[in-house]
Amino acid sequence: MHLRRCGMKTFVLVTDAQPRMTLAVVRSLGQKGVNVLAAEKTRFAPALFSKYCKVGLVNPDPQKYPDEFMQWLIATLDKYPCEMCIPVDDATLDVIMKHRHKLERLTSFVLPPLEGYKVASDKGLSVLAAQQADILCPHTIIPDNLKELDVWIKNLEFPVIIKPRKSSGSRGIKYVEDKEYFKKAYLQVHKEYPFPIVQKYIQPVEKYGVCLLFNSASELRASFVQREVRHYPVNMGTSVVQESVYYPKLVEIGSKLMKSLKWTGIVELDFLVDQQGKAYFMEINPRFWGSLQMAVLAGVDFPWLLYRLAKEGDIEEVHTYKTGILCRWLLPGDILHLLTNKNRLSMNPSFLAGKKDNVYDDILSWDDPLPTLGFIMSCFRYLFDGQMWRFVLKGDHYEKHNNG
Incomplete structure (x- = not known):
């Protein structure tokens, strides 16, 4: 896990320059003098416009062309002396x-x-894995065939959530209120994401993300907890505003689960707290999370800690940070929330809130303004992509099925 040492100038290769968490990685490392090489499927990606990105490259799509991406990665690592590679997206x-x-x-x-x-x-x-570790989860069915679909329907307690086994954000999730629509909804998800799981819907009071870093011995080295404040789509979607909070019990639960997997590196776990105060484990994101910038602002600089972990072999523990820090994904997340929230005038924090209100942004920065231009240019790239606009504007990543 130790970084390669070389007499010549070296880089850290950071992949997936489009998502906002990659920009947080590039800024974090670049501000500390690390030479960052970033790459994406297109040149029009926010992190490639950052002043902290020394070299920007275009790579084949790893999802569509994994073999070509692998060849590109080997060629890039041969050409550029990279002391470390940080893969960001799934x-x-x-x-x-x-x-x-x-x-x-x-x-x-x-x-x-x-x-x-x-x-x-x-x-x-x-x-x-969570159930085996005696961690509370919603009642879950994990199908491996379609033959017993009608049997499941008889035994399900509605409403339920149909959730892809592998996806990010809220892509492919369907909320189903009654038996009449379940089979159709399940088969729709199954067509794109084979054999999705089915979970009893838990009405959340709060949603939390638990962000952790482990060393090579699966010892916890850093922790951070964020509370989700706003989402897009409004009722059940990706969080667009978060707040830094302390929640030691969730850190304990998350650490227990990841240690059972002998985890090393970065991870984020999602939890939901119901009206009785019970915390339910929902899922694991085995990578950096979208709102990474807030953890950095609050005082847990995960990208820098990860780099140091690779360089030094181990690091000191970091579990204290500023609480009450709010960070939002304005472009386009919070704007879309504003446009679709019927209670937009009573939003807290207000849409117009800024640093004086302790509200920061994932992308916007006076110190490093060009990534905003990169985001705008990336929008033009998708200008005529109907599927992308349906996904963004209509929230096709979350659908509700009921008799309404």
Whole structure:
């Protein structure tokens, strides 16, 4: 896990320059003098416009063309002396985990064991792991065939959530209120995401993300908890505003689960707290999370800690940070929330809130303004992509099925 040492100038390769958490990684490392090389499927990606990105490259799509991406990655690591590679998004991480032994001869990574990763990246297997660790989860059905579909319907307690086993954000999730619509909704999800899981719907009072970093001995080295404040789509979607909070019990539960998987590196776990105050484990994100910038602002600089972990072998523990910090994903998340929220005038924090109200932004920065231009240019790239606009504007990543 130690970084390669070389007499010449070296880089840290950060993949997936489009998502906002990659921008947080690039800024964090760049501000500390690390030479960052970032890459994406297009040149029009926010992190590639950052002044902290020394070299920007275009790579093949790792989801559509994994073999070509792997060839590109090997060629890039041969051309540029990279002391470390930080894969950010799911598709890239899948390819790198599959070929890690070949790639580890070329650069350094901080990654979990393959078996643990397989469990963490599968929502069905992660629920089973949580249950085995005596962690509270919603009642869950994990199908492996369609023959017993009618049997499940008879035994289900509605409403339920149909959830893909592998997806990010709220893509493919369907909320079903009664039996009449279940079979159709399930088969729709199954067509794109084979054999999704089915969970009893828990009415949330609060949603939390527990962000953790483990060393190579699966010892917890950093922790951070965020409360979700606003979402898009409004009722059940990706969080667009979060607040830094302390919740030691959730850190304890999350750490217990990840230690059972012998975890190394970064991870984020989602929890839901119901009206009785019970905390339910929902899923694991085995990578950096969208709202990473807030943890950095609050005082837990996960990208820098990850880099130091690779360089030094181990680091001091970091579990204290500023609470009450709010950070939002204005472009486009909070704007879309504003446009679709019928109670927009009573939003708290207000849409117009800023730093004086302790509200910060994932992308906007006076110190590093050009990523905003990169985001705008990336929007033009998708200008005529109907599927992308349906996904963004209509919230096709979350659908509700009922008799209404």
